[in-house]
Every structure is written in C-alpha cells, then in structure tokens.
Amino acid sequence: MSAKPDTNSRSTTVGQPEHESPFPSLMSKVPEITLLFWIIKMMSTTVGETGADFLAVDMGFGLVGTSLVMGTIFFATLLAQIKARSYIPWLYWTTVLLISVFGTLITDIMTDQFGVPLTVSSAVFSVALIITFAIWYRVEHTLSIHSIFTRRRELFYWAAILFTFALGTAAGDLVSEGMGAGYQLSLFLFGGLIAVTALAYYTFGANAILTFWIAYVLTRPLGASLADMLTKPTAEGGLGLGATGTSELFLVTIVVLVGYLTVTRKRSTTPIVGSTD
Template sequence: MGGGRSYHSTTVGETGADYLAVGVGLGALVTSLVCAGLLIAVLVLQIRARTYVPWIYWLTVVLVSIVGTQITDALTDGLGISLYVSTSVFAVCLAAVFMAWYRAKRTVSIHSINTLPRELYYRAAILVTLALGTAAGDLATEALGLGFALGRVVFGGLIVLTGFAYYVSASSALTFWIAYMLTRPLGRLAR
C-alpha cells in the first residue's frame, strides 16, 4: 500500500489550499475556482498520457487533495452544513462511485486503471475519498472533540490496523481505499 506518498500529498494539498486562500489572500472561493480549473487541466493531461508520467500523476493527486479539502470546507464553513451531514453525504457518494465502478468494470482495484472509464472512476473515487476524509477527520477532531493530538493517534492507529488487515489477507482494494481515506484526516492533523 502506498500510504507514505499519499500522506505527504494530502498534507501538501491541505497546506497549499490554506496558503492560497489565506497566505496569498485569494480567499476560499477564488482558491477553489483556480484549483478546480487547474485540476481539470491536469486531469486532461493525465487522461491523455499513454503511460505513467510521475509529475502529472502527483500534481493531479495534490490538486485533487486541494479541491477535496475546498469542497468540504465550503460546505462546512461557507454554507454552514454540519460535519455529520457532509460526512454522511460523502460516504454515500463514495459508496455510489464504488458501486458504479464495480458494476461497470467488476473491480475497484487501482491495479487495473488502463482505460479511460476506469481512469474516470478512479479519479472520482479519489476526489470523494479525500472530501470524505476531510469531513470525517474534522467531525472526529472538532465535533466529537478528539482534538489534534488524540486525533493523530486514532487515525494513525486506524491506518496501522488497516495495514495489519492487508497483511492478514484482507482485500487489497478495500484496504487501499480505507488507508487512502484515512491519510486525509491524518494529513490535515499534521499541519
């Protein structure tokens, strides 16, 4: 499982979104629009690439992380939607993406991303996974009162348990997606 790079890219995404919105002074709306536009442009590059191009792939991951964070923050901070609602909605959306992907392709494995439809399902799953991870992490640390220190321990422990489940023969696809989602709150707590 590639949790290390994912963890760093989600942390970079979180920090990048904050820097653009606050440090540069773009604000949340402009940051969201700029990052969504960049994400679309990089996704086009990613989809057109016939082979793995590291800088395109990882720039896509970082931009998806930023946009996923911005979606959750816009719902919570901008529209006042509770973290309970946004976490639930993103969980349902992620289940819907996985069901559609599995129904169409008979897999949700990251090892079979070799066609345009699979690439699109994969990118949709990543976007919703990161939005869900942001909402769930904020729900746990803020609304449920875990705080940052205990939140790091809880989400780090959940990643370790997921790794153990993989080690003892749990589904590699399932453990990958669980670990990927858990990197989001952990990355957010590492700021």
C-alpha cells in the first residue's frame, strides 16, 4: 500500500515521527512505498523462488550447500545494509533479493530434508511473524516503516521480512501443491487477496500499517505461484520455461528498475547549480 498518514502510530505525518530521530540519516534507509516498490518486491519474490531452485537443483549444489552459501552472502549483505547511513537502492534491494532466496531455502529444507508438513511450517512461521510484530510493537509502540530510524527498529524490520518470505513460501506451496489448487488458481487467489487489501486501504480507509504488512506477506506466495507457473513442466501445470531463463529475465528487470531508482534519487538529491538553498 502506498504511504498514508497513520493516526494509530506515533507519526503525525508520513515519514515524520513525532520526535526527531537521533540518527537523522537513517530516516531514508527504507524506500518510499510506490508502484515501483511493489513491482520490484514481487519480482524479488519470484527470483527468490526460481533462484533457489536453480542453485539447488539445476546447478546441483543441493539444499544444504545452497543454504550455507546463500546464508553467508545474505548475512554479509544485511550487515552492510544495517551499517549504511542512508538508503542505497542497490544495497537495499540486493538484501531483499537475498532474503527472498534464503527464506525460500529455509522452507524447502524443512519440507524436503526434514519432512515437515507445509501446514506445520506455515503455522510455525505465522507464529514467528506474530511474535516478532508483538515484541516490535511492545518495545517501539509502532510497526510503521516510516519510523525506522534506529538500529533496533531496523533489526525488527528485517526479522519480520525474513519471516514473511518463509511464511509466503510455505503458504504458497501449501495452497498450490498441498491443497491441489494449482499454480494459476493460486496466482489469482493471492492476487485477488492483494486487490481486496488495496480496496480496503484506498476505498474504506483501512489502517495503513496493517494493510501494508498484509500486502507484503501476500506478495510472497503471489511471486512464488508466478515462478512455479512459469518454470514447472507443462505436465505439472506450469509453462515449462525453466528456472534459468525465468530467473535471468526477472533479475535483469530488477537491475534495470533499481538502476532507474538510483539515478532518479541522485538527481533529486543533487543541488541545482546556482541554487541559494
């Protein structure tokens, strides 16, 4: 959902907390919620699904080997993101992309390596996400992404995102495969739920923070369903495009969009020559 003033948090206006941030440069570390944000987010979830399959299956690294490598890269990138003093588009979205792959691998390992039913993993990640939100709200008194101006809030933010990706993977697989809905029906189902969430926000004035996180969770199974529909063989209900080509296509698109955001952000923050401001 796009940003709207939230009267239930400590913010009086969008992106402007009631109290000044002790770390002003951290105010811009989370991007504005625009259409491009949701497009890149959805594509990142798709690449997370196809990328995990490509590395684990097509490249033959296996789930455990892929998880160790991607986990190391992810945590190193997350550390760089947390240490950054301002919003850097390529770093932020690289972190999201890697957390998407890592979250997918966590669910796949639980399902394929340890035989944990998707119903159980979905329930576990749901509880983990609820607990994260509960502690976050109890400590910080808000779940608004426009109030993330301390390291602690940023850690809560990324913990929540990790659980949304893991939950989205489990829930998406549960609906499309476990319940036999198929990839196309799952795609329309999760897309429809996102549309209902958007309608509740834009038409009926539903809480901005609540609708944002609902949409954020739902884009994960939406992206996973899209990835499976594109990559799975036609005999399994997919289009048979394969993980390699699909991953490359979406990854290139993400790079182009993030590059655009980087260029436009630099232009918007570059002083105009001759300006007296």
